[in-house]
Amino acid sequence: PRVRSLEGGLLAWSPGTDGRPLDAGVTYVPDLFTATDWEVFLETVEGKWVMLSFPQPTCRPNEQWIQSGIRESVVQMDEARRAANQRWNQSVAVAREAEGGTAELHNALEEAGAVGIITSSWPGGSGVARIFDAENRASPTIHLSCEDYGLVYRLAMNGQDPVVRVTAEAQNLGEVPVYNVIGEITGTELPDEYVVLSAHYDSWEGSSGATDNGSGSILMLEVMRILTTVYPQPKRTILIALWNGEEQGLNGSRAFTEDHPEVVQGLQALWNQDNGTGRVVTMSAQGLVDAG
Template identity: 50%
Template structure:
């Protein structure tokens, strides 16, 4: 009897040693594959340079979905595009903006998303400053003067140098004076905008109704050569974003009575109502196929540039992770699923739709790992309000190489994320979902929703770091003998309202976007 117990014990120890050795071998091979056979630069070129920006409802967005399905299929995975709604279809064409008087100069400018077209011949008109008014009634009279004109609606910036440039080179007195003057100009401009009685959406439409030929804006992002580029609100006339430098020149010319004239050619095309998708790929689980480890990244972008860090890098991390896991870990215990979500930028729509449409998957999620905000190496992971998140996240992180984890701070149990990226759609449904938050690299000023979010801003060493992290976490989550706990913390009382805070509620997606005023 004793002999049999000894044999059983030795066998158990032997199995555990083999399992530990296999685990270490797979992790070592993951690191080796990332460092010696990375496909990140090739994938980045194909997605960002060839496919390009991925505005929801655009042909480029559909091209991206089809490209991803083809990639996953070529790696031996089941992949599909799942339609979850429709959107206003629109395609950006050639944009060319030239000042033709008082001299000739081509300007750095672009249409905003969903801006109406000028047609191939373009439109030529004088540029004027938005009329000043005492109140909304006065503005209703003065707005008549914009008929047949391009209208400047943004504040001209007094400096195109970011604050850190001033701080480095200016005297302290000069820097403080600049900030004071800028704040004063900003206050005056905001007061002027309030007096016309119209919001940021209503103003362009009112100018359009008054007969303006087009809207000229400039949304500086506090960095050299960087503007935020979002969407237009006009229905028939173009809305154009102009660089800080060229916008300031136009404003000064108009203010000084030099009557600048522009010729704008903006050949966008309306495509009607088009389907919109999520791309899903899977490595089927061998023991627990109805339990899931989900890799998550939104696929869409704004289209001022090519969406390299928002969210090309998150997309690349998840694609490369899936490629490596399929190669080195082709028979996972649990199903490993990747979701490339559409229309995150308009309100987490793709991921919200997936949560609503797939309760059977949501019920079986072991963990979800989401990557979004920029090119930097991951530096923070929060427990998102799941009481026992430390028990399993800590266990999995322990197996990640130290050269990766030494950069990471954790926050357990944390509080539930309510927005910002697609993990929040799953947290609201009670799923253990975690955002892999990365270092800034001046993300908010230089690449987030800007005209400079391009391939060259990617730091591939940091992206490789994130692939190693994500691949090991996915592997450990798949192999874990235990099922993760979904128990939630008791949320604190809101200090402002005095009421007990509640867990965020799951919301459905906007299933028909950009096709009416509400969207």
């Protein structure tokens, strides 16, 4: 057998393997059309890793295909990807509906004896992945890079019986305090009216968080630096609010609005940056129920 390392890691809040190697074979969700198909598949997962994400037919970004491929190849790959993705989504939808939701689907795999789940979420760029949280609470959920996920999937699909070994340590520390960062330029005429510049500075542990949303936090800090230089005595109070706990449920901003109803009541405008900082090309508008 050939042994190689795989690029990946645990999802947030996933159980680990208690620091011991976990070796198991691999299976994947087949084409499912009915709840009965799903029940039949569940009988086959005991003692195996279950691949639960769509296996991309190629991990090259579309712009590379357009730039380097002939038109017929580009069209063929695009059509193949769309058709395969549609079949996969249909199968997962059948399983999700049979169990009553995504979390319930993962629980069903655990109860059926699966040792864990393997995922991959590829956003379409070179060498990147979306990494969020696990639904499992007893067995591990790992993510693999687009290329490595495809490799393991093809080996399993072609009957090569791959075995994946994972050694992972994980701790759940329970609830711990996190903190917002707030700065203020007090208004000279209407100090009880507020203009807020906000961004969240927490992220997922799977990466550095530079795009989501360190860059947005830096942008708002720079705006405040400029304002303190060129507009140090604003008419209204200007706040910068860098939220924590955003990825877990907007916790920082929710807590701030509960603790500071006077800011909500006096709010005149709020600018939030959480789109991957760059040249501003669009703006979306939202309302706040209790804002003045």
